[in-house]
Amino acid sequence: MKFIHTADIHLDSPLCGLASYQNAPTQQLRGASREAFTRLIDAAIDEAVDFMVIAGDLYDGNWRDYNTGHFFVREMGRLNQAGIPVFLLYGNHDAESEMTRRLTLPANVHLFDSRKPMTHRIEALRVALHGRSFKDAATTENLAAGYPDPLPGWLNIGVLHTALEGYAAHARYAPCSLAELQAKGYDYWALGHVHEYAMLSESPWVVFPGNLQGRHIREAGPRGAVLVTASEAGVQGVERLIVDVLRWERLQVDVSEAADLPAVLALAGRALELLLLAQTGSWPLAVRVNICGRTPAHGALFGLEAQLREEILALASALGGERLWIEKLKLETTAALGAEQIGARAGAIADLQALLAEVPQDADFMRGLAEDLQQLTAKAPLELIEALPEFKAIRVGDVAAIVATVAPALLAQLAHAEQGQP
Structure with a gap:
């Protein structure tokens, strides 16, 4: 039976x-x-x-x-x-x-x-x-x-x-x-x-x-x-x-070894290719791509999430045609140099790190930053507003999360450049 x-x-x-x-x-x-x-x-x-x-x-x-x-x-x-x-x-x-x-x-x-x-x-x-x-x-x-x-x-x-x-x-x-x-x-x-x-x-x-x-x-x-x-x-x-006819997948792309955007895209393309090869059927795939890892490219990737998605959508189209769809791209990298490593170094970058660490506690500075950014976003073109989710936070005066994100990325990029790397 x-x-x-x-x-x-x-x-x-x-x-x-x-x-x-x-x-x-x-x-x-x-x-x-x-x-x-x-x-x-x-x-x-x-x-x-x-x-x-x-x-x-x-x-x-x-x-x-x-x-x-x-x-x-x-x-x-x-x-x-x-x-x-x-x-x-x-x-x-x-x-x-x-x-x-x-x-x-x-x-x-x-x-x-x-x-x-x-x-x-x-x-x-x-x-x-x-x-x-x-x-x-x-x-x-x-x-x-x-x-x-x-x-x-x-x-x-x-x-x-x-x-x-x-x-x-x-x-x-x-x-x-x-x-x-x-x-x-x-x-x-x-x-x-x-x-x-x-x-x-x-x-x-x-x-x-x-x-x-x-x-x-x-x-x-x-x-x-x-x-x-x-x-x-x-x-x-x-x-x-x-019996499913369309499958949802999560794809973690570790870009720890990537130094810049082209290297990140190369790793993402390879990961998508391997995902397709691993399938035992021809069902369409809806994929959420997570770009992660402690990488020298962290600073260079800041603000490029929308561009990254378009680039990876293009990769998906080239690899899988209509079979591969990127549902969302999430950028979750961290700086190759941690806060302790940067702080231990002498010089302008370490001083800048100390200054940035005090910024969130300075109410007057944060209020002024919010006002300045709101004026800036009011003049931004619509396509830029739609491309950057940070603009929504700026509109309501919430800049704390932006400072917390930008500061490590800025420090990582400066430290990377100081070492004579691109």
Whole structure:
């Protein structure tokens, strides 16, 4: 016997805001959640699974129109024609309190009640699925505590949308403990709500499949569902079923050895090339690039974040065409010479460091600096204002962060130049 366990599909969610990113692959983002779900349905039919479990957050709140519901009904119809039943539990995003639109679902889709826990039985397989849907989005009671006892001699599956414990990044809906689930006597817990894949236990099996398609950089790496195999002896194995169509990745580029901007770009290009070579499929990549390291180029890079992004976008286009998109570039380098090393040296640079260290405590100086910078930014062209995020802080008179950033970069550049280097 085989079944698919999936959750956190969030149909049509990638439409929300992502298309506003510069140079974003809008068409790919627009259809990513649907295409990933279609791939899952294809896999279910190809594998001839006995049933599918959806453990909550099928939708992403109320539909903008009926097309979202029509798409789901159509995909369920494909499973119905293949003789594959589906057991659907509603989570916080598709709770009854969140949904105002409904469509009649095909006969193969079986819902879990939101008023009390219920059990669906598959007599031919001697499988019992226990679960309870969310009635309200903010369900903070322990739903698992009321789940029925396991049926003796059957394969018992608990379906639950929960933050469980220890997942601070997720709202604590339907909270319960892992020990509590293990003590229930079920063979498998099909969980949802946490978007990262996690196998928390094998005795019994307690599994978060993760979400089906990454929607932003916080959901990086491969995404999909799980394929579970079982026999009369119980669950035999769980394997990931990767179906995402666009993948988010973080790329750390260490530029410690770079002396200038061209050297930084060369290292970034090589890192992007290696990232592409490491892929085992041809899915598009949305990449956040972090330029980091203690580098002689630190001072030379100050204020060039916008230019760096454009240069790296060009590198990405040359290497990957439409397959590679730079979601964001973050410049997180530090000076090759630390404050202690500069301070230990005699001369004008050490004196300048001491002076700069006192600047943040000089209220009159900081106020005058803010006023001068505000006058400067008022005359700046629009493209420069948009290119430098520091301008937003200047407008509200917050120059402390700018001083803290500029001072080390200035000292590093001067010290670098003093040593006779470019």
